[in-house]
Amino acid sequence: MDVAPLEEDVMMFPEDIDLPSPELGPDSIPEGIPFEAILPPPVEIELSPELPPPPEVYVEEYPPYPPPPYPTAGEQDIVAEDSSSLSPPEITGQFSLPPGKRTNLRKNGSERINHGMRVRFNPLALLLDSSLEGEFDLVQRIIYEVEDPSQPNDEGITALHNAVCAGHTEIVKFLVQFGVNVNAADSDGWTPLHCAASCNNVQVCKFLVESGAAVFAMTYSDRQTAADKCEEMEEGYSQCSQFLYGVQEKMGIMNRGVIYALWDYEAENDDEMTLKEGDCMTVLHREDDNETDWWWARLQEQDGYVPRNLLGGTKILAHKRAQKSCPGSVPHPLAPQSLSVGGDEDVHQLRGRLILSRLVPAGDV
Numbered sequence: 001m002d003v004a005p006l007e008e009d010v011m012m013f014p015e016d017i018d019l020p021s022p023e024l025g026p027d028s029i030p031e032g033i034p035f036e037a038i039l040p041p042p043v044e045i046e047l048s049p050e051l052p053p054p055p056e057v058y059v060e061e062y063p064p065y066p067p068p069p070y071p072t073a074g075e076q077d078i079v080a081e082d083s084s085s086l087s088p089p090e091i092t093g094q095f096s097l098p099p100g101k102r103t104n105l106r107k108n109g110s111e112r113i114n115h116g117m118r119v120r121f122n123p124l125a126l127l128l129d130s131s132l133e134g135e136f137d138l139v140q141r142i143i144y145e146v147e148d149p150s151q152p153n154d155e156g157i158t159a160l161h162n163a164v165c166a167g168h169t170e171i172v173k174f175l176v177q178f179g180v181n182v183n184a185a186d187s188d189g190w191t192p193l194h195c196a197a198s199c200n201n202v203q204v205c206k207f208l209v210e211s212g213a214a215v216f217a218m219t220y221s222d223r224q225t226a227a228d229k230c231e232e233m234e235e236g237y238s239q240c241s242q243f244l245y246g247v248q249e250k251m252g253i254m255n256r257g258v259i260y261a262l263w264d265y266e267a268e269n270d271d272e273m274t275l276k277e278g279d280c281m282t283v284l285h286r287e288d289d290n291e292t293d294w295w296w297a298r299l300q301e302q303d304g305y306v307p308r309n310l311l312g313g314t315k316i317l318a319h320k321r322a323q324k325s326c327p328g329s330v331p332h333p334l335a336p337q338s339l340s341v342g343g344d345e346d347v348h349q350l351r352g353r354l355i356l357s358r359l360v361p362a363g364d365v
Contacts, residue, residue: 124146124153128158128162131160132162132165136174139175143178152184155186156185156187156188160172160182161184165199169203176208182213188219189217190219191226193205194226197226198229198231199231199234200237202236202240205243205244209244209314213226215227215244215312215313227241227244227248251313252286252295256282258283259311259313260279261278263275264277265306273306281298281299282297283296293309294306
């Protein structure tokens with residue numbers, strides 16, 4: 001009997017065992033392979049530079065066609081025939097209105113009514129606005145329709161104020177030569193000379209002073225003259241301030257002391273003189289130990305104190321009606337020994353205030 005040989009024991013190692021590889025699913029990632037390595041490379045899409053950008057689509061707010069129902073083919077022909085013979089409706093005049101209703105349709109056969117309605121602006125408002133905007137042609141035309149070209153608005157601003165502040169020199173000269181008041185004060189006492197000084201406009205300041213502007217006129221709130229209003233930080237300050245302060249120092253001395261009254265003034269004390277606008281007088285003494293704002297002057301055969309803020313160094317060119325013949329000027333005394341005021345010392349204390357006459361509203365002095 002044949003005996004099968006015994007199989008020799010064979011040692012098996014795990015590395016020698018062939019195992020079937022598992023099937024990988026779509027979400028399976030083999031071990032040892034990074035996740036980024038299995039991602040497909042990005043696809044770059046090259047845009048052709050020759051292709052124009054896509055046009056913007058405009059969405060209409062309303063549909064382009066009317067809502068249904070739409071006419072049929074036969075109805076469209078009828079509509080086309082009717083549209084060719086369209087004509088405006090005939091007004092027969094036979095129509096009725098509900099009670100209490102009115103219409104502006106003209107009745108058949110009625111005559112056309114010419115109302116002649118035109119829009120007309122206030123001439124003063126046009127003068128004020130055109131002076132500010134520099135419309136010289138309009139100023140020249142509209143000024144003849146204004147009853148008083150020196151009339152101010154609610155704040156006391158005149159056409160001359162506007163022209164000076166805006167720097168329209170041509171309009172300033174025209175208004176002054178036309179006869180407006182060069183010393184008109186607004187609600188705070190600002191005259192056109194104050195406005196020119198605040199702009200450091202020395203040319204306009206010279207023209208206004210030569211036209212009779214009051215260089216000692218003061219504002220109501222801070223009591224400053226035009227020379228005090230020059231803007232120190234702006235261009236032209238030195239020339240403008242030197243001119244105005246120089247006029248203040250020389251007034252009553254130059255021209256042999258001849259000065260002119262710019263306003264009416266009624267004397268309040270025995271040693272004061274009553275003035276009329278345009279009076280020509282001679283200053284005998286500008287200041288003394290007791291008076292700084294009052295000057296001792298001679299008017300014809302009368303001597304007395306006059307308030308300096310109501311005086312001008314030149315004739316008033318604007319108010320020609322106020323010009324009067326000036327009497328022979330008296331030589332300015334070099335050193336007067338004494339003044340006969342005809343009053344006690346209390347008069348000097350009462351006159352310590354500055355009379356502003358028409359420049360200050362009642363109750364502000």
